[in-house]
Amino acid sequence: RVYPYSRQSKEQNFKIIFNDETPLNVVLKEISDNFDETSMSLTPQDMGFSIMSSINKGKSVILYIYNDEETHVAFRAIQKQQQYHDYIEYGRIKNPPKEILQQLGGIEILPRLICAFVNREITEAEPVKTEEIQVAQYTGELDYEQMKNFAEMFIEMKGGFANRKTIDQVKYQSDFDRLCIKKGGLCLIALLNGSPSEENQKKIENLIEEMKSVKARFAQNPINFMWIDARCHSSLLKHFQLQTEYLPTAIIYSPSRKFYSNLVGIFDKDSLRLFVENALKGRIAQYPLKDQIEIDEQDCAAVHQKLDEEQSKIYEQSQACLLYTSPSPRDS
DSSP states (O other), X not given: OOOOSOTTXXXXXXXXXXXXXXXXXXXXXXXXXXXXXXXXXXXXXXHHHHHHHHHXXXXXXXXXXXXXXXXXXXXXXXXXXXXXXXXXXXXXXXXXXXXXXXXXXXXXXXXXXXEEEOSSOOOSSSOOOGGGOEEEEEOSOSOHHHHHHHHHHHHHHTTSSSOTTOOEEEOSHHHHIIIIITTOSEEEEEEEOOOOSHHHHHHHHHHHHHHHHHHHHTTTSSEEEEEXXXXXXXXXXXXXXXXXXXOSEEEEEETTTTEEEEOXXXXXXXXXXXXXXXXXXXXXXXXXXXXXXXXXXXXXHHHHHHHHHHHHHHHHHHHHHHHHHSOOGGGO
């Protein structure tokens, strides 16, 4: 893989030409050598001051803690993303003592990526206090795309990207790939009845609001929120041992580990909050997912119309049966 410096700066991109006889280690070294290290080199003595200084400038700090000879090429590649520089500063600290590892969230395995941030607007009149600084650990692989998504969560939290309170709807496979598969981390997927009736649309709005409050609470965690019209895309439910009668409900899916967990209880912000907390801590029942999740293309308006007509016929037939079997006053 060749890591792009920036999609906005073509002159910063580079290419490497090699042939079938070029050893892989030579290719990898040449790629690595094209990314110089530009992050702040920190020591245990100046780490706290440097982080506080960056945060008071309104930025989050992504810190790479390591014990290797050099930082990972993916970390160096992320630093080249020019559009991140208004929101994030980067630092690195090599072979820190155990006290520092404990301060940074009880880190046990190196290398490790963390982000130090404050979840509020910073002003000169109200500078940051040490106790306000939060630390989130990145627990994924040293992979450029996943690490980039981790960084973008904190940019989004600062309002630098799309509103973090938006809950996107998955309508096509490409939506699911973009919102879940390619982002890394966990995916909370709300399975809702997307019937277009006015009454049901109001219900959906209320359910989405419940999700927004939970998403804001876990903005610093690697979990992505979305919803699917599971009445229309009903074939999806078989993956999770569910039926349309269970809607609304939610599942949490791990694309990397291929497991899912079901929401237990009613669909509201309290249940969702507890669901996410337990999933992030690994305190939740997990079930293997053998088949790949596929979002079938549907004309959902036509699907709902057909289902509504079928339900209407069933209702009319049930009413006719009630009229036929009801006892007459003359029978008494």
